[in-house]
Amino acid sequence: xxxxxxxxxxxxxxxxxxxxxxxxxxxxxxxxxxxxxxxxxxxxxxxxxxxxxxxxxxxxxxxxxxxxxxxxxxxxxxxxxxxxxxxxxxxxxxxxxxxxxxxxxxxxxxxxxxxxxxxxxxxxxxxxxxxxxxxxxx
Numbered sequence: 333x334x335x336x337x338x339x340x341x342x343x344x345x346x347x348x349x350x351x352x353x354x355x356x357x358x359x360x361x362x363x364x365x366x367x368x369x370x371x372x373x374x375x376x377x378x379x380x381x382x383x384x385x386x387x388x389x390x391x392x393x394x395x396x397x398x399x400x401x402x403x404x405x406x407x408x409x410x411x412x413x414x415x416x417x418x419x420x421x422x423x424x425x426x427x428x429x430x431x432x433x434x435x436x437x438x439x440x441x442x443x444x445x446x447x448x449x450x451x452x453x454x455x456x457x458x459x460x461x462x463x464x465x466x467x468x469x470x
Contacts (some may be wrong), residue, residue: 340390340415342453343423345445351384351427360384360425368458371435376459378433383443385426390417390447397446398428400457403439425457 349364362384368450385455393416400409411428435441440463444454 338389338391339447339452340387340394340417340424340451343388344384345443345453345455346384347443347455347457348382349380351382351429353427360427367456368414368460369435370460370462370464371438372462374438374461375434375436376437379431381430381433383428383430385445386423386468387415387426387452388423389420390415390424391420394447396426399444399446400430400433401442401444402436403441408435408441409433412423414431434468438464 346362346365347367348362349366352361352363353359354361371378385396385398393414395414396413396415398411398413399407401407409430411430413426413428415424415426417424438459441455441459443457445452
């Protein structure tokens with residue numbers, strides 16, 4: 333029986349305010365990295381959240397899915413992108429951006445990366461209620 337192609341291997345998943353790609357050099361610049369969000373009222377809307385991804389060992393065209401899920405694994409937002417790996421030794425650098433993320437309550441949320449139906453990795457994002465005397469996230 334033929335083996336399915338190996339999943340791409342994650343090198344990085346960085347949550348930040350913005351990712352800018354220099355048109356002259358092609359280099360990515362990651363700005364305002366964070367792992368937590370603070371709010372003074374709930375539900376709250378976070379205006380923009382960017383994610384920088386770096387993957388390698390991909391074979392051919394792969395459908396990627398980035399999901400934001402709550403603590404009960406309910407999908408709140410998702411982004412899809414197809415990435416073509418011409419060479420499995422190449423490193424694909426991808427910048428994705430969510431707009432107007434709605435958080436109903438403080439707590440733990442996850443950004444989950446999937447290739448097709450397979451889970452690759454996740455990053456946790458804590459949402460803090462600043463009315464509770466919590467420090468502003470950094």
